[in-house]
Amino acid sequence: MKFDGTDFIFIGFAICLGALCYATTGAVALREALVQTMSLLLAILPQLAGGLLIGGLIKQLISKDKITALLGANSGMRGLFIATTAGSLTPGGPFMSFPIVFALWTAGAEAGALVAYVTAWALLGFVKLVVWELPLMGFEFAWIRFLVSLPLPIVAGVLARRLARMRAFQMKDHPGS
Amino acid sequence: MSLALGTLGLTAVVLSVFVYRQSGTPGLRAAGKDALNTFKALAIRLPCALLAASFLVHFVPVDAVSGVLGRDTGMRGIAIAAAAGGFLPGGPMVTFPIAVVLQQSGAGWPQLVALISGWSIFALNRLLTYEAPIMGWRFAILRNLSCLLLPVLAGFGAEFVLVFIEAE
Numbered sequence: 001m002k003f004d005g006t007d008f009i010f011i012g013f014a015i016c017l018g019a020l021c022y023a024t025t026g027a028v029a030l031r032e033a034l035v036q037t038m039s040l041l042l043a044i045l046p047q048l049a050g051g052l053l054i055g056g057l058i059k060q061l062i063s064k065d066k067i068t069a070l071l072g073a074n075s076g077m078r079g080l081f082i083a084t085t086a087g088s089l090t091p092g093g094p095f096m097s098f099p100i101v102f103a104l105w106t107a108g109a110e111a112g113a114l115v116a117y118v119t120a121w122a123l124l125g126f127v128k129l130v131v132w133e134l135p136l137m138g139f140e141f142a143w144i145r146f147l148v149s150l151p152l153p154i155v156a157g158v159l160a161r162r163l164a165r166m167r168a169f170q171m172k173d174h175p176g177s
Numbered sequence: 178m179s180l181a182l183g184t185l186g187l188t189a190v191v192l193s194v195f196v197y198r199q200s201g202t203p204g205l206r207a208a209g210k211d212a213l214n215t216f217k218a219l220a221i222r223l224p225c226a227l228l229a230a231s232f233l234v235h236f237v238p239v240d241a242v243s244g245v246l247g248r249d250t251g252m253r254g255i256a257i258a259a260a261a262g263g264f265l266p267g268g269p270m271v272t273f274p275i276a277v278v279l280q281q282s283g284a285g286w287p288q289l290v291a292l293i294s295g296w297s298i299f300a301l302n303r304l305l306t307y308e309a310p311i312m313g314w315r316f317a318i319l320r321n322l323s324c325l326l327l328p329v330l331a332g333f334g335a336e337f338v339l340v341f342i343e344a345e
Contacts (some may be wrong), residue, residue, distance in 0.1 A: 003221065010225035010270075017232035033231040034211045040277075048223075049216070050185035056212035057192035060204050093268060094300075094307040102311050115320045118308075119327070122297040130185060132269040133293075136277055139181040145290045148334030160323040168201055169319045174221045 007108070044135035052133035056093045058127060068103045080157040083113040087111055087120025087153065091127040111164035116157030123149040182290050222270055230274035239282045246292075248285030255336070258288040259328035262295025286339060291332030296325045 022030050046127070067086050090097050101114055109117075124146065131141040165171045196204045246254050265272050276289055284292075299321060309317045 007221045007225075010222045010229070012333070014229040014232070017229045021235045029235040030232075033217045033228065033235060035255065036226065037228045038233045040217040040231075041224055046182055047185060050189055050220075051211075052181065052212040052215050053189050054192060055215065056208035056210070057189065057196050059211055061192065061199065064219065084296040087300045091239075094303045098311045103234060105316075111316070111319060113321050114316070118320055120227065122300075123294060123327070123331075124188055125297075128269055130188070130272045134181055134185070135278070136273045137280070137289075141289070142288060144286065144335055144338050148331050148338060149292065149294065152330060155183045155330070156320075156323045156327060160319055162321060163319055169315065 005124040017089075028157070037142055043120045047135040048131060051127070051134065052129050055091050055127040058089060062089055062091070065102050068107045071107070071109050071113060075113070078106050080116045080154050083109075083116040084124070084153040085122040085156055087117040088121075088124035088126050090117075090121045090125065097121045109168075110161070112157040112161035116153045119156040123152055130174065151162035183200045186208075204297065216325050219270070227277075230278045233278050237278060237282055242279060243283030244287040246284040248287070250285070250288065252286045255329055255332035256287050258284075258292040259295040260331060262328060263299030264290040264301055265292075265296045266302050271289045276292045284327060288324040289323075290335035291328045293329040294328035298327055 018030060018033075021033060067090065069082055071086055090100060097118065101118055104114060104117065105108075129142060129146060133145070137145075193205060195210075196208055200207075246249070246258055248254075250257075265275065270294065276293060279292070280289060304317060304321070308320070312320075
């Protein structure tokens, strides 16, 4: 196990809030918070482990090249659906998704597909769902949020296509051309 | 919860079969190693984040939260949550513990859906550190404009689904 700066920020954060909690509500509340956190951790651990494993497996199956090849110059509604699916399957944070979006752009994908892809990654990201939302927010909440978000990347994609026709938003030719 | 674990287990098994067929045992080993590395990275941060959130619950004014983001706040609460979500700093390790705190403090589900969607879609610090530098401002504005109403739509959708479920 290795410590880095981010760990210290989180440790410092916990200590500061713990001190504040002690100062405002006393030792009982402090103990209560510790017990609550322990039981929450124990409850989410199996799901977190499962989620991380799924994330690792998806990373093996999906590569930047594969997504780019799939989405290259696809257009029409079909392009938006493919972009939505690809986005929701893309694991990892923005350091993973935005380089893919850039690659898609240079591969000739149009604005609607790019926007649908980013929106799907943000709203429907499967790995984020199973690693974070499912354990912490519960199955029912995660399910409802996922369900209502399902059509939204398409909505954003269609809207982006309209906007991209306006002069102010006409994207300049991709950097690869 | 067993339903959630069952779904996760089944998904992991199916994906394992795909990975095995594509790249055999080394692929599976790499996936396991990747999962373990992420776990190690989270091992300290996540308990601290959850602990911090749990401390926070004790002095967050619960009445104030349920007044602003409670289920009864309707459209206004959804709109406030959607906007606030965009300003939440950091990744899921910060956002989801905050969402847990708000949930325990009486925030409604539609409002929480709007908050999480707002964070997912706008995430100001992601815009400044990744989206604009990599894709340029023109794309960043186009994308955020196209997505402007989505968190509110998601909140409304959740309200609709909940009313439907509660009517059953």
